[in-house]
Amino acid sequence: MEDPTGASTVAREPAMTDVARLAGVSHQTVSRVLNSHPNVREQTRLRVLAAVKELGYRPNRAARALVTGRSQLIGVIAQNSTLYGPSSLLAAFEISAALQGFAVSVHRVHELGQSSIAAAVERHRDERVAGIVAIAPTASANEALAEVPAEVPLVTIDGDPERNAPMVSVDQEEGAYQATRHLLEAGHETVWHVSGPPDWFDAAGRIRGWRRALHEAGAEVPPISTGDWTAASGYRAGQMLARMPEVTAVFAANDHQALGALRAMTERGRSVPEEVSIVGFDDVPEAPYYSPPLTTVRQDFAAVANATLHLLLRLMNEGSTGDTQLVITPELVRRASVQSPPGG
Amino acid sequence: MEDPTGASTVAREPAMTDVARLAGVSHQTVSRVLNSHPNVREQTRLRVLAAVKELGYRPNRAARALVTGRSQLIGVIAQNSTLYGPSSLLAAFEISAALQGFAVSVHRVHELGQSSIAAAVERHRDERVAGIVAIAPTASANEALAEVPAEVPLVTIDGDPERNAPMVSVDQEEGAYQATRHLLEAGHETVWHVSGPPDWFDAAGRIRGWRRALHEAGAEVPPISTGDWTAASGYRAGQMLARMPEVTAVFAANDHQALGALRAMTERGRSVPEEVSIVGFDDVPEAPYYSPPLTTVRQDFAAVANATLHLLLRLMNEGSTGDTQLVITPELVRRASVQSPPGG
DNA sequence: CTTCTCAGTGTTAGCGCTCACTTCCGCTGC
DNA sequence: GCAGCGGAAGTGAGCGCTAACACTGAGAAG
Numbered sequence: 001m002e003d004p005t006g007a008s009t010v011a012r013e014p015a016m017t018d019v020a021r022l023a024g025v026s027h028q029t030v031s032r033v034l035n036s037h038p039n040v041r042e043q044t045r046l047r048v049l050a051a052v053k054e055l056g057y058r059p060n061r062a063a064r065a066l067v068t069g070r071s072q073l074i075g076v077i078a079q080n081s082t083l084y085g086p087s088s089l090l091a092a093f094e095i096s097a098a099l100q101g102f103a104v105s106v107h108r109v110h111e112l113g114q115s116s117i118a119a120a121v122e123r124h125r126d127e128r129v130a131g132i133v134a135i136a137p138t139a140s141a142n143e144a145l146a147e148v149p150a151e152v153p154l155v156t157i158d159g160d161p162e163r164n165a166p167m168v169s170v171d172q173e174e175g176a177y178q179a180t181r182h183l184l185e186a187g188h189e190t191v192w193h194v195s196g197p198p199d200w201f202d203a204a205g206r207i208r209g210w211r212r213a214l215h216e217a218g219a220e221v222p223p224i225s226t227g228d229w230t231a232a233s234g235y236r237a238g239q240m241l242a243r244m245p246e247v248t249a250v251f252a253a254n255d256h257q258a259l260g261a262l263r264a265m266t267e268r269g270r271s272v273p274e275e276v277s278i279v280g281f282d283d284v285p286e287a288p289y290y291s292p293p294l295t296t297v298r299q300d301f302a303a304v305a306n307a308t309l310h311l312l313l314r315l316m317n318e319g320s321t322g323d324t325q326l327v328i329t330p331e332l333v334r335r336a337s338v339q340s341p342p343g344g
Numbered sequence: 345m346e347d348p349t350g351a352s353t354v355a356r357e358p359a360m361t362d363v364a365r366l367a368g369v370s371h372q373t374v375s376r377v378l379n380s381h382p383n384v385r386e387q388t389r390l391r392v393l394a395a396v397k398e399l400g401y402r403p404n405r406a407a408r409a410l411v412t413g414r415s416q417l418i419g420v421i422a423q424n425s426t427l428y429g430p431s432s433l434l435a436a437f438e439i440s441a442a443l444q445g446f447a448v449s450v451h452r453v454h455e456l457g458q459s460s461i462a463a464a465v466e467r468h469r470d471e472r473v474a475g476i477v478a479i480a481p482t483a484s485a486n487e488a489l490a491e492v493p494a495e496v497p498l499v500t501i502d503g504d505p506e507r508n509a510p511m512v513s514v515d516q517e518e519g520a521y522q523a524t525r526h527l528l529e530a531g532h533e534t535v536w537h538v539s540g541p542p543d544w545f546d547a548a549g550r551i552r553g554w555r556r557a558l559h560e561a562g563a564e565v566p567p568i569s570t571g572d573w574t575a576a577s578g579y580r581a582g583q584m585l586a587r588m589p590e591v592t593a594v595f596a597a598n599d600h601q602a603l604g605a606l607r608a609m610t611e612r613g614r615s616v617p618e619e620v621s622i623v624g625f626d627d628v629p630e631a632p633y634y635s636p637p638l639t640t641v642r643q644d645f646a647a648v649a650n651a652t653l654h655l656l657l658r659l660m661n662e663g664s665t666g667d668t669q670l671v672i673t674p675e676l677v678r679r680a681s682v683q684s685p686p687g688g
Numbered sequence: 689c690t691t692c693t694c695a696g697t698g699t700t701a702g703c704g705c706t707c708a709c710t711t712c713c714g715c716t717g718c
Numbered sequence: 719g720c721a722g723c724g725g726a727a728g729t730g731a732g733c734g735c736t737a738a739c740a741c742t743g744a745g746a747a748g
Binding site: 707 | 723729733736739740741747
């Protein structure tokens, strides 16, 4: 087929100079318009924008990144899991970032070990991301994160509260405190805990909150059953707890563990909530439909994501010092899995 | 502080010319080494690699993308949800892509409408991604996807089987068929269905499979209860089904709906599996811990992700024609939620 | 001994942008 | 009247890389 325009037959994407030619200005003026610089006459601005539209021009990000040395890319490091918390957080963050015009590149790590985190950081730096967000709330990740050079803007979510680095966290301790208080106030003598993996900071925080509530109430602090966030681990813990008649209240460190514990209780004929009360953490969408509907603690992931993004942007722009630790408070959601103890 | 090297005080990232100088070659030779071109002497190659290592050199992707016109970025369009299927798929795809050296940029859309999908495609094209993957398994998304210019490599996951476009799907029909057969073989006269949203292709496929199994067995085809994938909708459907004594077997289009239905049955005193059998779809990690443990259908997301990536790569490299529809077969997982009907 | 070949390497020209600088011009102020 | 100013543009260089081409020298072919 002939080229009706008689021009070059190569279909090249329009570049800034093409826009400039069509608008009758220099490429520099086009650049000024697209970057909203001042000192462009309104009439000129409109002419340029019309030309942009007519040609279907898209600025070439690679060229811009090359000359400015900055990309509009944020790297996220997340664990390869479908754990409710991390994956909700990730989705929320992607939305926040898109709203601010940032693309998000995610690297999944299989385990949150030092070497894999370090490798993920390296890959992100190879991509020349403008900043990195680590959803890697474990002690093992912490070491690798601490070694990231200071010139890389990095925000950690739910990391080590002791580490004085830019971080956004949910107040796990407060959430666990509320959950435990709730059980104690229902009349239980004490509350047993099925914790998350010990090297997760949120698991540790939830243990602290649980313990604080027990201490405050002068209640005995029973031994902890340690889980790994899965329903399977909650089930195993539940099988133990179900055998002990003195167990009337259980606080599980997340909803899936609570579900497993629930299942174990049911299997051993200990009815929930009549004989045993259970509280979870997360408020997964299915929690209202467990048997019984689960009382739990809800975290506001969108708020965490937003706070993270804005902290990261500040870091990227100012290399900032100042207030770099933000805490979001969770909220207790009451359903049917808590009751007064039998004869309580 | 003085600069002990006496060189420039500006800490610039090393560029290819720096590596070249240190290795005593031209920058072009460095480029050849890094891109594994032939015709480089082994000795030279090693010298260059040593220099790369010594300087901690990272190739500048922006510069490379600028000159080649190709990025190493794949754009993914996904729904803003924590639905098990889509989010597992996404995670699996990110891993596959990383293994092949591709970064993944995700755009979440709030709803899978035509305009939002089109907007997401535009944003990805602005980013100049090398290809796009759409996890957008609804009819509404379909229209927008069909309008994407042919020069953009695009692979759809679980899209419209009728549309002759590059696509990877799970054989939903087969999975549903197996689930329904399983219930019929247990002795149930017929199987009721709680479907997914009608505009999802996987929901439609599962309906087809269910119907085919019933037809084959000469069973009556009862009316469908329509859900929206949530446990809440399964619960609502379950409340209806629980009132009907003739209902002894339910096939829910996903595990969360099955959970909701389970809950409704339990609440109305219809025990599962003694009075009513239930099968789900997805095999979420919690499914073994529902009460009772749920019989369901498992999809191999990693296989889907891999197939998608390789199809996309072929499209990107060859602009390929040929076989562009791939189907992955799911598998029935038997647990405790299915039994013979009372008196069956 | 010349010519050709070809592996191995260097040279040069951009890719499409932004930055720093320059130019132009109309307006103010003395 | 003219220097001075500042808004509104344009010009040229160069970011770091790859593609195309040019060059070199050693061995093969004549």
